[in-house]
Amino acid sequence: xxxxxxxxxxxxxxxxxxxxxxxxxxxxxxxxxxxxxxxxxxxxxxxxxxxxxxxxxxxxxxxxxxxxxxxxxxxxxxxxxxxxxxxxxxxxxxxxxxxxxxxxxxxxxxxxxxxxxxxxxxxxxxxxxxxxxxxxxxxxxxxxxxxxxxxxxxxxxxxxxxxxxxxxxxxxxxxxxxxxxxxxxxxxxxxxxxxxxxxxxxxxxxxxxxxxxxxxxxxxxxxxxxxxxxxxxx
Numbered sequence: 001x002x003x004x005x006x007x008x009x010x011x012x013x014x015x016x017x018x019x020x021x022x023x024x025x026x027x028x029x030x031x032x033x034x035x036x037x038x039x040x041x042x043x044x045x046x047x048x049x050x051x052x053x054x055x056x057x058x059x060x061x062x063x064x065x066x067x068x069x070x071x072x073x074x075x076x077x078x079x080x081x082x083x084x085x086x087x088x089x090x091x092x093x094x095x096x097x098x099x100x101x102x103x104x105x106x107x108x109x110x111x112x113x114x115x116x117x118x119x120x121x122x123x124x125x126x127x128x129x130x131x132x133x134x135x136x137x138x139x140x141x142x143x144x145x146x147x148x149x150x151x152x153x154x155x156x157x158x159x160x161x162x163x164x165x166x167x168x169x170x171x172x173x174x175x176x177x178x179x180x181x182x183x184x185x186x187x188x189x190x191x192x193x194x195x196x197x198x199x200x201x202x203x204x205x206x207x208x209x210x211x212x213x214x215x216x217x218x219x220x221x222x223x224x225x226x227x228x229x230x231x232x233x234x
Contacts, residue, residue, distance in 0.1 A: 028094045035097050041084060041111040047121045052109050053082040059122075060129040061086070061160075063115040063148065066210055068096030070133055073208035075105045081128075083108050086115035116153065122160045130157055130167045134212035137173035149180045151187070158189035163232040166193075168207070172216035172223045180226065190228040200224055 049057050058081045065071045065085040075083050093112045111118050138146045171177050203225050213223050
């Protein structure tokens with residue numbers, strides 16, 4: 001029998017993750033039906049700050065925003081910035097909508113789906129920051145190709161991130177921590193912003209907690225915070 005080679009990580013495009021959970025309550029379903037269309041990323045065509053927010057403001061992207069607490073905190077603290085959040089899990093989108101409503105946040109746009117679909121439609125060097133916080137670690141080695149921090153997705157992030165722009169990665173999973181460090185070290189597009197252990201062992205003041213981090217801390221898990229700068233292309 002001819003051996004079958006595993007797929008090249010650089011070619012991986014699909015993101016893996018849950019898309020549905022428990023049945024939505026009546027109020028949640030109404031929020032999705034009426035409010036989500038008002039803040040959704042357009043389904044077709046190119047994307048830029050003018051189309052999304054009507055001006056030339058800086059754009060940030062959060063990949064897999066969970067329930068939206070980090071994204072909402074960043075939007076409230078940085079009203080001059082437009083934040084795009086991509087999340088395939090519908091319960092997470094409901095959580096983000098509740099945050100938007102509770103805080104009256106006009107500077108968030110949501111995509112209920114794969115973040116790579118949004119990245120594909122963004123111009124080169126159009127983002128100032130990208131966040132990837134507590135992604136699914138896919139801890140089994142045979143599932144390593146499903147992790148976002150792989151050459152293919154990283155090259156796409158590098159394309160849309162401005163030179164000097166920041167890519168933040170947060171995780172509480174030791175397997176993902178080691179994997180992300182190795183993959184980012186091999187990337188030709190990013191420089192790790194670190195001078196001392198405290199730079200990646202302590203959360204920066206402008207890095208709001210996520211519920212995943214709070215849960216990890218409650219279980220005694222260590223959390224790691226990585227900040228990378230987009231290199232200026234040669």
